Amino acid sequence: MDTGGWPDAGGRRVVFLLDASGPIERRLLLEWIARHRPAGVNGEMAIPIPPSRRRRRAALDARLEATLATGDDPLLAPLRVAWFAPGDPARAARLRDLITIGDARDPGCLRQAWAVRQSPDRYRVVLGEPIGTLVTG
Secondary structure (H helix, E strand, O other), X not given: OEOOOOOOOOOOOEEEEEEOOOXXXXXXXXXXXXXXXXXXXXXXXXXXXXXXXXXXXXXXXXXXXXXXXXXXXXXXXXXXXXXXXXXXXXXXXXXXXXXXXXXXOOOOHHHHHHHHHHOHHHEXXXXXXXXXXXXXX
């Protein structure tokens, strides 16, 4: 499930900034890119950035700096997965809900894998507002 479509790059190269908390989210984002790529469009990049939801120490990917140094003003398009709690919020709690640890809106890897297989309506791929890289001044 996803929202939005391919960003209007106006002929510029698109660089997707992948805000993924783990390998499952990264796979979902890469699948979104492949599914939404318009015919004849090539040259986009997908560069992981440190996840915004989990405070892991992660270095910036060296490809990001190299991409910004090229001077061709690529369009930077942030992409991430949004998770939703299961079911109707008004429903009664089940035993499973009581023993489950963690936030359903920010599941760990095991819960992500389960949700993708069992409840694909629990997530959406969200494209953020793309920006150009050149600063004028």
